[in-house]
Amino acid sequence: MTYTHDIVIVGGGGAGLRAAIAVVEANPQLSVAIISKVYPMRSHTVSAEGGAAAVIRAEDSLDEHAYDTISGGDWLCDQDAVEAFVDEAPKEMLRLENWGCPWSREPDGRVAVRPFGGMKRIRTWFAADKTGFHLLHTLFQTSLKYEEIARYDEWFVTKLLVEDGRVRGVVAIELSSGRIETITAKAVILCTGGCGRVFPFTTNANIKTGDGMALAYRAGAPLKDMEFVQYHPTGLPFTGILITEAARAEGGWLLNKDGYRYLQDYDLGTPQPGPVLRSMELGPRDRLSQAFVKEMEKGRTIDTPYGQVVHLDLRHLGAKLINTKLPMVRELCLDYEKIDPVKDLVPVRPVVHYMMGGVSTDIHGATPLDGLYAAGEVACVSINGANRLGSNSLPELLVFGARAGRAAAEFAAAQPDDGGDWSGILTQAEDERRRLERDLRGREGGGERVSTIRTEMQAAMEQGAGIYRSADSMAKCADALQELRERLPGVSIDDHTTTFNTELIAALELGLMLDVAESIVHSARLREESRGAHQRTDFPERDDVRYLAHSLIHRSADGSPRVEYPPVTITRWPPGVRVYGR
């Protein structure tokens, strides 16, 4: 074995950095390392725009934040997890403030808050509309203070090493040199984020390939609620760049081709000039994205070279508000669409944004596999249920990053140092090295390109498992994925070099994405109801009798999936009707 740590964290975004700091604070004697395929400040947390929700005002309450989250999640959230989340979110956010996060402020110097979709109270903290960027850089810069945190920047983890039902480390490739190393650990925390790249049109960065989800699934840890994929209602056509929900929270309107605020036709309330909480443009993301599809079917959207769009109208907000509260929206529109939201309508359409599902964890970030933890978008605790509310993901990665760090620290400290017999683990690691060196880097060219299979996978997912799904569409999608799975071993890798071989990484990511895509479609086929972001045209109603339950998908020894349905944890909020705008 080459390197040894007590705790290895895979991923250096918000959750990973928060977990690392939590480990050091809990137990400075532990050796902790972050392994990330990009430098930490490149992580996708950087792209979050609108804000982070946490109760801070006297007129707000933890129960109201919990209720908004649970009803927003269409009652699929585990309510004990939500209660812990809303309780700890303000403390975590204040720590971020103390660490230097440049939150936007009220005139008296207090942290400012703004409205957000699906929230009945004003509780979303923000740093203009670059909240994720500031949060990530604050965490990263603060983490530099802790010399105990070792970093493996630009290392790609290819496998979790598991023996006797316990995680013992990882195998990883250093990009710059191509060397393949075994890094052992008493506990591993997955913080690798989401998997938006399994779809063709996404706000997600190129690196969001579901690595941690697939690594856990292959290692025997189940994934939870994978059928719940969030479409954000306002992405820029072609690029998929996100226009933050804050644009609507500050008063932006969604208009169809007739200039009509069409959301009033979809049981989301009646239009008022200013923003109204839990109403119209401030409804939840699933309902808004579904309304777009209905509007498109009525022929009331606008045709563009990059598909159907509607318009986001910010003109009435004025240059001053846009420049102070939404500077990035203006910057992105000017740079990428050559339009100015101060005087032009912004074309937008729904875009894949976030995975509610992920590696199943308990309230402490622990997976059912001993020594394996997960936090952030890669994980499913679940506080997001069937539909995440905007501005809940940033506090989630803080709260559960810290929780996973503390739990992993406790677990690691209780393990003996020698760890017993390593021969089985080292054999696994040697097998993995052989796979990478001989089967992948040494592979002959002449077959299909990585991009060919990736593009077909993405198209299949959009057609079969998009905003609206049916047994028929998903069966076709599953067949397409099966066919791609069979073609995968023939994919070409023309690059046989060791130095920064991104073609090898892309091939590995493609394999991981196919596993994730299959788990999404398989879980979606079996859930015969419509709930939150999972809408079935053949089962249009929510079915609490059969499906007030999580989908827990395991990989069997032969590779086939097996799904169980453990019940949702209900504490104080029995299932009810989701009401918006009235």
Place this chain on the structure above:
Amino acid sequence: MARSITMQVARYRPDREAEPTMQSYDVPLRKDWAILDGLNHIKDELDGTLSYRWSCRMGICGSCGMTVNGEPKLTCATFLTDYAPGPVRVEPLRNFPVVRDLVVDIGDFMAKLSVVQPWIIRKDEETPDGEYLQTPAELEDYKQFSMCINCMLCYSACPIYGLNEHFLGPAAIALAQRYNLDSRDQGSADRMDALSASTGVWDCTYVGECSTACPKNVDPAGAIQRYKLTAATETLKSFLMPRGGR
């Protein structure tokens, strides 16, 4: 408008080549395509062996800085049509060792980050009950310097860094100032040694190329000039006051 444009791309694979060469590829010239879209077209359709870094493709992760027709640019926010009819030349960022193709080694910058202690330093031991109050005007004092995405364009543009790799450089100094000017911070004296050292602000001859190159209007040159004034005042104080004026 022509249908395609030639991209001349720097190639270097240290395992097999002694020095970099240029390779030409024809890519579609589309109105919405950034330089990065052209590179992705090459990688996906023409040549899978080309290596470069990219991620968010919305100008915020800082991964995709390269030299485009001689200037440091974020390739996701620089458009092919601005270089029509071409050819457009894409090379790695200057002033850094090249790892491979368009990928440079930024390890030196990563090490310098810690040197300027980019975190809030407090002299009081106890953590406050709630937030530190900070008025919008106090936020404005340092906000510009907090916008740096570490894209390295300023180091690539900086002639001083090109000559002397020990120079702390524009982004690291701007980041030090971001904390020095934050009303919540009490650590400016701790950062002074690094900033006032021979490799700190005094190395800068105020060429200003860093601020020209910066895609986020951070104005590192302004940060450096402002710190020179602070450092000079502090030095003067150390002569006049018995305990160094700190």
